[in-house]
Amino acid sequence: MTGLIRTVRGDIEPGSLGICNAHDHLFMRSPQLPGQELDDAHAALTDLDSFAALGGGAVVQWTPWGMGQRLDQLPELSRRAGVHIVAATGLHQAKHYDATELAGVYDDLAALFVHQLTAGPVRAGLIKVAGAFHHLDEHTRHTLAAAAEAHHATGAPIGVHLEGGTAGLAVLDKLAGTHGVPPDRIILGHMHRFPDSAIHRQVAAAGAFIGFEGPSRAHHAADWRLMDIITALVDNGHSDRILLGGDTVTAPARSTGDGPGMSFLLHTLRPRIERELGSETATAIFTTNPSHAFAVEWTK
Template structure:
């Protein structure tokens, strides 16, 4: 049986509903102001729910302030289903002592434990593994984390979601994960493809069977955002309409709608309508309400 693993338990893919397939309620890194306020996260979820949202996939991995202990209550209070991540981001987001400790153990074992037993005694189980590539390549840290992610995938069936730095390195990631490490393409989600709108790379990535996530709209420093509808249409025209995902990727307090930014509701309030003009409302609704259940739904092995 295929299920999406939410913070309140496993559900059938069709129960997920309209889903923001890549976002953050909480995030802590040396490089950005922290998303660390539970009441603000609750308000943002409520705003997303009011806009028609039903589910959210939080890609915040291990060691970056996931607030796993708060996610269940937030889901119950707002009525928004939440999928939580395990995994590891780029090395720059962690203290060297944390990485040294992790390198002294078995990283895949940590991922498997958080997917099957729960995160730090909270009882909340992760529903995906989040890792990250580098700018136009993969360094030793990325290869280490992706190798552990592949091992954890083979042990559990969990999907592997990948932060592509500025949208680059997609084919290197697929060569490693799907080629060398044997992860099926349909179990890989590539994020931030809107940041590097190369149609040839997009098509070649789609040919692997992976999921292509267009996330983080309305960023002030992303000059390529206006090309996102065109990129989605090109993939749909090439026969890859069934491999697409959409997300908001809120990463700072100022980006939340409740703090004056576009926030999670922007995905449904503006992006949905703009994409509908490009590819039709029917496909956009499938991308929002059907595709996330398929991308994150797993026949869990444990």
């Protein structure tokens, strides 16, 4: 593997990443989740410590610009927990922002993304944007174009929140087909929420990474399908395209609340994958695949 992974404490070799929680949140706020903010640094450290105690080596925080990233606090959390942290820039759906705040950056998103990827003492290593439910609305098309421009300026990978797991093929076509982003620089998140294995296979065959996250308190109806979905991809030769994350988005879902927290990935999900699909598949999903997905030949 080539390139470097940009963490909040500097760039590292891909082989140093370790076992990775490829999609989670240490801090986050949204007007869509009033009173459930992830804003407690002690709770974030507790979750990181529990993950590290089970062998976890890295966490990718998908919290984009304007949603309480707290970039300045991430290096110290990383140091104290002994866990690499990759931060995100980017923009979520418009409903997650104050309209006035959003208007101030909307026309120059690519510059904002590039700045957070390349400037300042704490740099992001991922661009996170979002789709709409079963389609690409105007906001999605605008942010995908900005993400692609920032990718071409820096090399950074693009992670996409798929609403309800939908519109993955449309997002992939827009980023790769229209904007020329290499598929292996694209991560399509939440695809297990729309458990159509034929679509998953098409995305994997195109070369993009597929993100499965959970268990999710908001979308737990899809959790019981997760192993079948993973198995279908593995059986079709796509074990190298799968990423797994915890996606803790509210304070009650943390290990300091009523859980399960990010440690679930390692005390429950990884052992099951090892039993049912083998240790090589588990290593690919938790270690090898993230080291490829987030490694970049940075141009800035």
